[in-house]
Amino acid sequence: MNYFVLADCNNFYVSCERVFNPKLEGKPIIVLSSNDGCVVARSQEAKKLGIKMGEAFFQVKDLCSRHKVLVFSSNYQLYGDMSQRVMDVLSEMAPEIEIYSVDEAFLKYPGTIPSHEMYSICEENRRILKRWVGIPISFGIAPTKTLAKVANDLAKKNRDIGIFNLSDPVEREKILQKYPIGEVWGIGGRLRARLQALNIFTAGDFCKMDPVIVRRKFGVVGERMLWELRGVSCLGLAKSAPKKSITFSRSFGRAVTEKEELAEALATFVSKACIKLRSQKGCAKAMYVFLESQLSSKEFVRQQFSAAVDFPMPTNDTPQMITAAKECLTQLFQENQRYKKCGVILLDIIPEAQVAPDLFLGGLNQKRSHLMHTVDAVNARFGKQSVFFGAMGVNTPWTGRIANRSGYNTTSWNRLPIAKTSTPQTRVNSRKSSTTFFA
DNA sequence: TCTGGGGTCCTAGGACCC
């Protein structure tokens, strides 16, 4: 038996904002999604005010201004960079690691370590991460990944300690008996409803079910969940694998009606998706292009139009894909539509090395491939979009709202925080904080 | 006025093959 430990950063995006602006400690803070659409992260103080995850911002705006909630637009460059730092440190700490999301990782330790010692290891890891990176983190310890998720959830409920050990089977049984089934990792709204209809309300109830029946009613996924909750590990650490599909899409800041603007947006998304594709040394066999328009301003209903292209040879060539995306746009575009969003998805991605030369088309175009890699190298060295394709346009009138974005404290020399030494205590201030109070 | 963005896995059913 091994230990699975789920390390999960507390209120990650909020914590990232706080690292470079300590004045934010103890204040209610929320971070919004792209386009300042809805709430994607909340500090404890904001949670206490009743602001829900995923709630539309305009619906809580008044509440925010009444309680002086600090509102940030999302700053993915900052969060991505901070995530990298956290994961680097965690990788040093554990024998094995699976980076599960931007703010979570599963760690695996050998079962020979005594349970109480696992606890001490996590205490130490927590202390180091806070000190080295500045991000508070919680640990859940258990014999399976699903139980580690439960343990982490319990750790978060007592964040001063921030660690919960669910290794002891007797104690575990008592806890699972009270743990709502809908909170279990892998149980969404639909499955919860189906389980409740069978009088299964807690993880403990579920554990008592017959595996054969669970298999029949809920498939392999259900049965796996059952054994995991019973303490039998079915899910190992996933190896980091190249993406099988890459999506790039955005909602617009306003309705877009011009075909040219859509073409520029699509070219931009294709270009970004291709950079990601080449960075994992992949080629896509197909591309899917979609546009979304709003049916009416009263109801939140969107209509989607899509087209797909199969490439004669798998490719990662940006100009070729931009051309293909433009052809899709021509098929899809309708005058007098008010488009709110568009995007591209690169599909059926295979490793570059596996692209078989075609009898008639030949192999990958070496010259073009070299050009693409040179463009990527220039942009990596001199900053994003030092070189870009004309088709992407320069005005980007379609970009979304980002009213309150913090600085690029970790990724731009011009935005480094300044340490003031004139005051008795050294304080770190962000030079150009665009934080605003809604007052 | 205003509601994000990016993924994965599994299953069922149809097409097709021998």
Place this chain on the structure above:
DNA sequence: TCTGGGGTCCTAGGACCC
């Protein structure tokens, strides 16, 4: 009269995750 059986691949859709 009587119409097999087994396998693979592909796709769409469902469900879930952060």
